[in-house]
Amino acid sequence: MITFIIKGLLRDRHRSLFPVIMVTIGVFITVFFQAFMGGILTDMVDSTARFSTGHVKIMSRAYMENEDQLPNDLALTGVDAIMQDLKQKYPDITWVKRIKYGGLLDIPDENGETRSQGAVAGFGVDLHNPKSTEISTLNIANSIVSGRMPDKPGEILISDEMARDLKIALGDKATLISSTMFGSMAIYNFKVVGTIKFGIPMMDRGAMIADISDIQEALNMEDAAGEILGYLPGGVYDDKVCAKIADNFNAGYTDNESGFAPVMSKLQEISGLSDYLALANNMASTIAMIFVIIMSIVLWNAGLLGGLRRYGEVGVRLAIGEHKGHVYSSLLVESVAIGLVGSVIGTGIGLMMAYWMQTKGWDFSNTMKNVNMMIPLVFRARITSVTYYIGFFPGLISTLLGTALAGVGIYKRQTASLFKELET
Amino acid sequence: MKNGQLITITDMVKDYPIGKGYFRALEDINLTIGEGEFAGLVGPSGSGKTTLLNIIGSLDVPSKGDANVLGHSIGQLNARQSAQLRNHHLGFIFQTYNLLPVYNVFENVELPLLLLKMEKNKRYELVNQALDWVGLQDKRKSRPAQLSGGECQRVSIARAMVKQPKIVLADEPTANLDAENSHNILQTMETLNRDLKTTFIFATHDEKVIQYLHRKISLFDGKVAKDEQVKK
Numbered sequence: 001m002i003t004f005i006i007k008g009l010l011r012d013r014h015r016s017l018f019p020v021i022m023v024t025i026g027v028f029i030t031v032f033f034q035a036f037m038g039g040i041l042t043d044m045v046d047s048t049a050r051f052s053t054g055h056v057k058i059m060s061r062a063y064m065e066n067e068d069q070l071p072n073d074l075a076l077t078g079v080d081a082i083m084q085d086l087k088q089k090y091p092d093i094t095w096v097k098r099i100k101y102g103g104l105l106d107i108p109d110e111n112g113e114t115r116s117q118g119a120v121a122g123f124g125v126d127l128h129n130p131k132s133t134e135i136s137t138l139n140i141a142n143s144i145v146s147g148r149m150p151d152k153p154g155e156i157l158i159s160d161e162m163a164r165d166l167k168i169a170l171g172d173k174a175t176l177i178s179s180t181m182f183g184s185m186a187i188y189n190f191k192v193v194g195t196i197k198f199g200i201p202m203m204d205r206g207a208m209i210a211d212i213s214d215i216q217e218a219l220n221m222e223d224a225a226g227e228i229l230g231y232l233p234g235g236v237y238d239d240k241v242c243a244k245i246a247d248n249f250n251a252g253y254t255d256n257e258s259g260f261a262p263v264m265s266k267l268q269e270i271s272g273l274s275d276y277l278a279l280a281n282n283m284a285s286t287i288a289m290i291f292v293i294i295m296s297i298v299l300w301n302a303g304l305l306g307g308l309r310r311y312g313e314v315g316v317r318l319a320i321g322e323h324k325g326h327v328y329s330s331l332l333v334e335s336v337a338i339g340l341v342g343s344v345i346g347t348g349i350g351l352m353m354a355y356w357m358q359t360k361g362w363d364f365s366n367t368m369k370n371v372n373m374m375i376p377l378v379f380r381a382r383i384t385s386v387t388y389y390i391g392f393f394p395g396l397i398s399t400l401l402g403t404a405l406a407g408v409g410i411y412k413r414q415t416a417s418l419f420k421e422l423e424t
Numbered sequence: 425m426k427n428g429q430l431i432t433i434t435d436m437v438k439d440y441p442i443g444k445g446y447f448r449a450l451e452d453i454n455l456t457i458g459e460g461e462f463a464g465l466v467g468p469s470g471s472g473k474t475t476l477l478n479i480i481g482s483l484d485v486p487s488k489g490d491a492n493v494l495g496h497s498i499g500q501l502n503a504r505q506s507a508q509l510r511n512h513h514l515g516f517i518f519q520t521y522n523l524l525p526v527y528n529v530f531e532n533v534e535l536p537l538l539l540l541k542m543e544k545n546k547r548y549e550l551v552n553q554a555l556d557w558v559g560l561q562d563k564r565k566s567r568p569a570q571l572s573g574g575e576c577q578r579v580s581i582a583r584a585m586v587k588q589p590k591i592v593l594a595d596e597p598t599a600n601l602d603a604e605n606s607h608n609i610l611q612t613m614e615t616l617n618r619d620l621k622t623t624f625i626f627a628t629h630d631e632k633v634i635q636y637l638h639r640k641i642s643l644f645d646g647k648v649a650k651d652e653q654v655k656k
């Protein structure tokens with residue numbers, strides 16, 4: 001009987017081709033969308049973690065409250081002791097200190113007069129220490145456009161864009177004008193040894209990367225830093241682990257009410273991202289749900305139309321003594337076959353497209369110059385294990401559900417009127 | 425089976441509900457039909473031919489009285505049991521053939537056997553035999569759309585006959601056929617009736633059919649007006 005059903009299915013395009021195409025399209029969209037959105041969100045979370053928040057982040061309470069003003073006068077002090085302590089307690093986690101600072105970069109001419117000047121948003125990170133993870137975390141080496149890594153005190157990298165705007169050449173002297181930790185004016189001379197482009201608009205606007213010891217000296221921040229970041233081993237964020245570490249850390253400072261007390265927060269708490277992460281987690285199942293509902297309705301209607309076309313067939317089958325349950329289940333068998341084929345093809349195409357988007361990426365650099373998010377300019381899909389089945393089950397379930405609903409009509413059929421119906 | 429008859433109908437009434445009341449389509453029917461009969465329900469339009477055929481075919485149930493078909497009281501069967509009865513013992517021939525368009529001749533005839541879960545060799549044997557009876561071996565691979573009306577009706581005879589049922593019910597089987605094809609299929613059915621002792625019951629007002637009948641049951645206004653054997 002199954003072969004009989006499949007034969008009919010293959011020969012009747014209205015019965016097979018249309019629903020298979022529907023399922024294929026739906027499954028394809030789900031699969032591709034999951035990989036695409038997942039890829040973007042993961043990249044976004046990832047670059048946010050790398051450049052801004054770490055997996056956990058320690059700031060002084062007061063600094064945290066005004067973080068976007070980079071208030072280095074409220075920076076953490078006694079940083080080395082805190083770091084020492086953290087490294088001992090959590091040796092698996094990579095702990096780094098950073099100073100973010102704003103200021104003006106002044107490029108003097110040969111007479112020492114200002115030739116050009118621009119605003120910078122700088123990073124002081126550990127560049128000189130050969131064991132530093134920052135070069136890879138911030139992807140510095142790969143982002144250098146010209147010149148080289150700073151390896152001596154006083155050497156810096158600046159944004160390639162800014163270097164062009166301010167007509168800065170490699171080897172030029174550049175003076176940072178900012179304010180010290182104690183509020184007085186800071187003036188410090190650097191030498192530009194390379195230019196850099198991260199491909200993230202928020203980072204590329206006026207970036208200046210210097211070794212943290214230079215910045216500590218420039219801003220009078222001895223044994224102080226704006227923030228300490230922690231990265232879990234493997235580079236993958238785990239909310240539970242981070243929550244535990246943060247609770248533990250913060251418990252040690254509960255009786256310290258001062259604005260200078262260190263506070264640890266986890267990636268998900270830091271502004272805006274919690275929503276994105278929750279979205280990333282829920283999105284897959286949401287798409288699948290919407291897909292099941294829409295596809296079920298579409299296929300239900302397709303099934304109703306098909307049922308109209310096959311009204312006579314069902315009538316004859318009932319008349320020659322097939323009982324209703326059998327007719328109904330044979331329709332379900334058909335739908336499973338359709339669901340399987342459509343889901344396999346749709347998943348296949350979706351994976352292919354996602355793979356293409358994963359390796360090639362989609363370059364948005366022209367349209368997204370002014371975005372204030374930690375979002376890379378090349379969108380890449382990301383195929384995860386979920387990608388393989390996210391479309392599959394919805395494809396199958398929706399065809400089954402659609403047919404199950406459409407087929408209910410069979411049970412309403414009165415055998416008493418079969419002869420009359422079949423006469424016309 | 426009652427008194428050696430395949431079909432025994434006793435004091436049967438069929439009412440169709442209409443609005444608050446009902447319409448009496450059959451009244452006071454008493455009838456027996458035995459093995460090997462070639463009988464027809466004849467009468468004007470609206471006289472109740474299809475209604476009676478429906479009940480004999482266990483597609484509908486009597487309102488009062490009893491219709492006993494092959495030992496089963498039609499009114500007492502549930503949906504599954506009446507499907508079983510049709511599946512095993514009854515064949516149906518429709519005015520409009522009602523072949524399944526996506527299946528070829530062979531497969532259309534095979535369908536009732538598939539429903540009986542018959543094994544393949546037996547199925548093929550019976551289908552081939554049925555195609556021989558109606559003379560359609562050369563069209564076994566054709567789809568219904570590629571056949572003439574007469575050929576389609578022969579396929580539906582083969583489909584009704586393939587499981588060698590006790591009773592074949594045919595409602596206006598010639599209504600869509602020309603004279604030549606009508607005679608053709610009637611001769612085929614007459615031969616099958618003679619050779620296999622299958623009981624045929626027609627509902628018709630077609631003179632071409634009536635002249636082949638061995639028994640003519642005339643209905644008028646839902647009652648049996650006349651019931652006569654025809655000498656051949």
Ligand SMILES: Nc1ncnc2c1ncn2[C@@H]1O[C@H](COP(=O)(O)OP(=O)(O)OP(=O)(O)O)[C@@H](O)[C@H]1O
Nearest residue numbers: 440441442447449468469470471472473474475476
């Ligand atoms: N489902 C129904 N509901 C109400 N009345 C019905 C129903 N089916 C049939 N009737 C009525 O019962 C009567 C007998 O109908 P039936 O179909 O048996 O006639 P028939 O002899 O087969 O006629 P025809 O030669 O036109 O096919 C008719 O008057 C018809 O209107």
Ligand SMILES: [Mg+2]
Nearest residue numbers: 473474475627
């Ligand atoms: Mg009729």
